[in-house]
Amino acid sequence: MDHLTKLEEMLDNANAAIKNGHYEKAENILEEMIKIDPNYGKTYNHLGFLYETKFKEYEKGETLYKLCLEKSPMYPAIYYNYSVLLSTLGKWDELKELLDQALNIPGVTKSTIYNEYAIMYEQQGKLDQAIEQFRNAGLNTLDQATLDRAKKSIERCKSKKELF
Template structure:
């Protein structure tokens, strides 16, 4: 007997199953939610996370993340995971567009967004831009752990910048 009456209650049950490590049950619940209410954006987000992190099915994960944003653009949680996926897939232009949109949404972790932008620039070997984005991430963070992480990113980018410089040899006689 199903004692849950609303889609929100079903969603909370799915989240609870996730926290208890019951992935198959949670996956079933989120799919059930979409069957009941195809406009319930947060279920699409959770399915996107499943396909990205658990199944490594990036195309399907991208579909669900994109669908979530289409249905509820003000849902802040989706942006970080979607950007991670786009960076992983090296979809550089899409990263810029989604990040721009994400920075306007209240509740989005700006430090994480700037961090993904830094990684995106670093992957394209634009170390100056990467350094700029990591500095913005450093300024936006309020966590000591993230502060250390972004400082490490900055050090790594500085090392890459120095490695990229050409060597000048001085002749001595």
């Protein structure tokens, strides 16, 4: 088994462990992967996800996401995960910069990125910009559930505008 195949297999095992709620096991697998190849960027994304979502250690998660971006800037998943963390932390300037980058990455689902822009603007009270981005999310999907969610989000923003 070659080096890359072994890492992919370990990553699959770590994902399975996360899915089954065995977070420490996943962490151990991912830490072992870093020892094997510290430049394999996907590892840092998955470890960052673990720290962000399961351990609620946002700073550590952010550090790991940044390492993933540095080592694997073409890996689409990092843009979704890191954008959610930046949104959670209210780091709007960094989030906008990350989303701007994401739109140029092959394999990134544009509707998801537009949705993240929209959430960012809605959380800042920039409702017209949020509506525009929810519209972009809807226009850039072939998935009915995503389209329905975009329409509901637009309606929510319009309702909020009535409160002003």
